[in-house]
Amino acid sequence: MGKKLLIHNDRVPGIHTLDVYRAHGGYASVEKALKSMTPDQVTEEVKKSGLRGRGGAGFPTGMKWSFLAKPEGVPRYLVCNADESEPGTFKDRYLMEKIPHALIEGMITSSYALGANQSYIYIRGEYFYVARILETAIAEAYAAGWLGKNILGTNYSLELSVQVGGGAYICGEETALLESLEGKRGNPRIKPPFPAVAGLWGCPTVVNNVETIAAVCPIVMMGGEEYAKIGVGKSTGTKLISASGHINKPGVYEIELGLPVEEFIYSEEYCGGIRNGKKMKAVVAGGSSVPILPTELILKTAKGEPRLMTYESLADGGFQTGTMLGSGGFIVMDEDTSIVKNLFTFTRFYHHESCGQCSPCREGTGWMEKILKKILDGKGTLADVDLLWDIQSKIEGKTICPLGEAAAWPVAAALRHFKHEFEAYVKNPSSIKDVKHYYRLNNLVEA
Numbered sequence: 535m536g537k538k539l540l541i542h543n544d545r546v547p548g549i550h551t552l553d554v555y556r557a558h559g560g561y562a563s564v565e566k567a568l569k570s571m572t573p574d575q576v577t578e579e580v581k582k583s584g585l586r587g588r589g590g591a592g593f594p595t596g597m598k599w600s601f602l603a604k605p606e607g608v609p610r611y612l613v614c615n616a617d618e619s620e621p622g623t624f625k626d627r628y629l630m631e632k633i634p635h636a637l638i639e640g641m642i643t644s645s646y647a648l649g650a651n652q653s654y655i656y657i658r659g660e661y662f663y664v665a666r667i668l669e670t671a672i673a674e675a676y677a678a679g680w681l682g683k684n685i686l687g688t689n690y691s692l693e694l695s696v697q698v699g700g701g702a703y704i705c706g707e708e709t710a711l712l713e714s715l716e717g718k719r720g721n722p723r724i725k726p727p728f729p730a731v732a733g734l735w736g737c738p739t740v741v742n743n744v745e746t747i748a749a750v751c752p753i754v755m756m757g758g759e760e761y762a763k764i765g766v767g768k769s770t771g772t773k774l775i776s777a778s779g780h781i782n783k784p785g786v787y788e789i790e791l792g793l794p795v796e797e798f799i800y801s802e803e804y805c806g807g808i809r810n811g812k813k814m815k816a817v818v819a820g821g822s823s824v825p826i827l828p829t830e831l832i833l834k835t836a837k838g839e840p841r842l843m844t845y846e847s848l849a850d851g852g853f854q855t856g857t858m859l860g861s862g863g864f865i866v867m868d869e870d871t872s873i874v875k876n877l878f879t880f881t882r883f884y885h886h887e888s889c890g891q892c893s894p895c896r897e898g899t900g901w902m903e904k905i906l907k908k909i910l911d912g913k914g915t916l917a918d919v920d921l922l923w924d925i926q927s928k929i930e931g932k933t934i935c936p937l938g939e940a941a942a943w944p945v946a947a948a949l950r951h952f953k954h955e956f957e958a959y960v961k962n963p964s965s966i967k968d969v970k971h972y973y974r975l976n977n978l979v980e981a
């Protein structure tokens with residue numbers, strides 16, 4: 535049984551309430567930090583812990599915090615990114631829904647470290663019911679004196695609010711999120727300046743993922759060095775994984791980083807193997823944006839070493855033979871899965887969600903969707919397959935924000951590892967099965 539630090543209490547009846555959460559040791563990190571540590575000491579522990587951002591990029595959290603500008607008389611903000619719109623990712627929702635006080639506790643402890651007196655949780659529009667859960671928990675925390683003026687009789691004060699977004703994937707990108715929080719259209723900003731210097735309303739701001747912020751509580755309680763002993767190398771601590779697809783036990787799992795991928799997929803403790811006794815075909819390991827890998831490459835690296843659930847091991851081999859841990863959205867596909875149909879769904883999503891500011895992303899995602907639809911309609915040519923490769927290669931690195939890459943990488947990886955499936959559909963359109971049913975699911979009509 536792996537160590538659990540974030541959702542160990544998730545099955546305790548009433549854990550969403552302040553009383554039960556407190557009875558299980560909740561808010562101890564706030565007490566410890568505010569009463570016995572300076573803000574810099576909290577940051578120092580986070581640095582020592584090696585915690586890396588759980589929103590997707592894996593940037594070291596302590597380092598990000600230390601970049602925060604601290605000009606005299608200018609407010610600083612902590613903004614929690616609860617937008618969670620990456621297909622295949624639902625771990626933040628689980629944490630907020632089951633244990634909302636774990637996030638609120640993390641917000642207080644982290645805001646104290648950063649010197650923020652007003653913090654926000656920006657949550658995606660579709661999670662309106664989770665926003666209600668958070669608002670109820672925040673009201674409880676205010677009533678009990680964990681939020682508001684002079685928390686625990688100290689001179690530290692914090693106001694915390696929930697802001698519900700409009701349901702746009704782009705608003706998960708941190709600068710688009712800040713625009714949206716300011717009441718504007720969620721268009722990503724050109725960086726620099728980075729939010730640590732000019733973020734919300736032009737003030738120094740840290741944007742962190744829900745899970746990152748919740749992880750600060752166990753770090754403060756156990757100390758950064760102890761936390762860093764969990765995991766492997768630069769992948770320290772535990773990680774929430776949203777497991778979905780053709781597995782026997784889909785759900786949210788907390789794993790110790792370093793767990794072998796094979797154990798995660800096949801052991802009864804986690805995914806419980808592939809549904810209906812089928813063989814596994816491929817895995818998207820870190821949310822829809824990361825490169826898909828065929829079975830042989832997700833279980834073992836190209837060097838033949840067992841692939842581990844770590845930032846480094848999953849990335850081993852670069853994009854030729856590796857992938858990314860990303861947001862931990864682990865989508866497993868069995869032998870009956872059509873990679874072309876799957877890619878079409880992802881691409882359609884990115885086209886729909888592109889904010890439209892940059893032409894390579896706005897136009898490229900649309901053209902990739904059109905070509906994939908043409909192939910699925912049985913009208914594709916081999917030149918279309920080449921064109922698909924060409925278009926994706928012209929998006930990467932040419933956009934203001936990484937949504938362009940998020941759309942291009944899945945196309946590149948599907949072509950890299952499964953080009954034969956695209957070619958087979960083009961050469962033999964009668965092999966394209968169940969496409970009408972598939973279109974109905976996607977609310978589409980056949981051409």
Ligand SMILES: Cc1cc2nc3c(=O)[nH]c(=O)nc-3n(C[C@H](O)[C@H](O)[C@H](O)COP(=O)(O)O)c2cc1C
Nearest residue numbers: 587588589615617618619706707708742743746936
């Ligand atoms: C298109 C796009 C969508 C994103 N969506 C999310 C999201 O839903 N949640 C999240 O935490 N980070 C998301 N990110 C990453 C954020 O920009 C940012 O890196 C992250 O919130 C930083 O938090 P962390 O350091 O704790 O990971 C997204 C990035 C892009 C480009």
